[in-house]
Amino acid sequence: MKIIDIITSDKPSLSFEVFPPKTSTSYENVKAATEEIAKLSPSYMSVTYGAGGGTSDYTVSIAENLKKLGTTPLAHLSCVSSTHEDVKNMLLKMKEHGIENVLALRGDIPQDGKEYPTDYHYAYELVKEIRSFGGFCVGGACYPETHPESESAAKDIEYLKIKADSGCEFFTTQMFFDNDILYNFLYRILKADINVPIVAGIMPVTNAKQIKRICAISGNSLPQRFLRIVDKYADKPEALMQAGIAFATEQAIDLYANGINAVHIYSMNNPLVAAAIKENVSNIIA
Numbered sequence: 547m548k549i550i551d552i553i554t555s556d557k558p559s560l561s562f563e564v565f566p567p568k569t570s571t572s573y574e575n576v577k578a579a580t581e582e583i584a585k586l587s588p589s590y591m592s593v594t595y596g597a598g599g600g601t602s603d604y605t606v607s608i609a610e611n612l613k614k615l616g617t618t619p620l621a622h623l624s625c626v627s628s629t630h631e632d633v634k635n636m637l638l639k640m641k642e643h644g645i646e647n648v649l650a651l652r653g654d655i656p657q658d659g660k661e662y663p664t665d666y667h668y669a670y671e672l673v674k675e676i677r678s679f680g681g682f683c684v685g686g687a688c689y690p691e692t693h694p695e696s697e698s699a700a701k702d703i704e705y706l707k708i709k710a711d712s713g714c715e716f717f718t719t720q721m722f723f724d725n726d727i728l729y730n731f732l733y734r735i736l737k738a739d740i741n742v743p744i745v746a747g748i749m750p751v752t753n754a755k756q757i758k759r760i761c762a763i764s765g766n767s768l769p770q771r772f773l774r775i776v777d778k779y780a781d782k783p784e785a786l787m788q789a790g791i792a793f794a795t796e797q798a799i800d801l802y803a804n805g806i807n808a809v810h811i812y813s814m815n816n817p818l819v820a821a822a823i824k825e826n827v828s829n830i831i832a
């Protein structure tokens with residue numbers, strides 16, 4: 547099934563993101579975690595992409611396995627360190643394995659000092675290429691708090707419009723912890739004549755150090771009231787998990803109540819977190 551049909555139907559959607567293993571030794575554990583999450587019957591599941599080597603192949607194999615279990619997969623694909631040939635081969639592989647949905651990303655620019663191909667500079671080039679390859683529903687990323695490399699919020703939206711006009715059918719947001727940030731962003735993109743559906747990405751915080759690191763890299767802000775919870779329960783994992791789930795649930799309910807029909811949970815391969823959120827909104831999305 548195509549993601550665009552899922553997120554534009556009248557039924558509210560709830561989807562989960564998982565990431566593939568980095569090494570073959572953790573493959574079975576990761577696969578088992580994604581299977582547990584699939585048992586929750588999410589609207590779809592996205593599988594992230596780590597460029598290069600076996601990691602990128604695991605995206606396809608995890609996505610293919612989810613499809614076999616009856617869950618629609620959305621495979622991520624980044625391009626910044628790939629050649630046109632690499633991308634074409636990956637798309638052929640995805641097609642061969644019955645994957646119909648791709649999240650087209652630039653990816654983070656490698657900082658390891660090595661030489662990488664420069665066939666792609668921005669995600670919109672990949673979007674165009676996938677659309678002309680044909681057969682895939684293509685999504686992309688957007689940043690309610692502005693992409694950290696962007697020269698300004700206005701420029702970021704100007705470039706988002708190019709990505710939409712290149713054939714991006716929907717956007718999934720970077721995580722945010724204050725829904726007003728998303729509502730403000732939606733207003734600004736509408737003004738820029740960007741009319742593609744937006745999937746709201748939410749991360750239930752379960753690890754204090756990790757979330758502070760992610761926010762420092764991505765430029766995300768943590769509201770004061772949530773920072774206090776994170777600090778207070780930083781050394782009590784069960785308490786932080788409970789608080790993180792409650793906070794994310796509250797965000798999701800507010801989004802659904804305000805007409806955002808598609809909510810995506812950055813579930814970090816954690817079936818317990820995914821199950822708790824699903825349970826907490828079960829009547830709302832029924």
Ligand code: FAD
Binds near residue numbers: 593654701
């Ligand atoms: P782009 O849309 O290309 O934007 C990158 C920067 O370039 C922005 O600052 C933008 O304003 C600017 N820009 C865009 N177009 C132009 C233009 N035409 N001219 C000048 N400037 C321009 N990374 C992974 O490696 N694997 C994943 O699986 C993954 N999944 C993600 C999922 C989501 C929902 C999100 C939000 C991010 C994900 N990322 C992933 C991270 C992402 O790859 C990085 O944030 C990356 O830095 C930007 O990717 P992009 O596709 O948004 O890039």
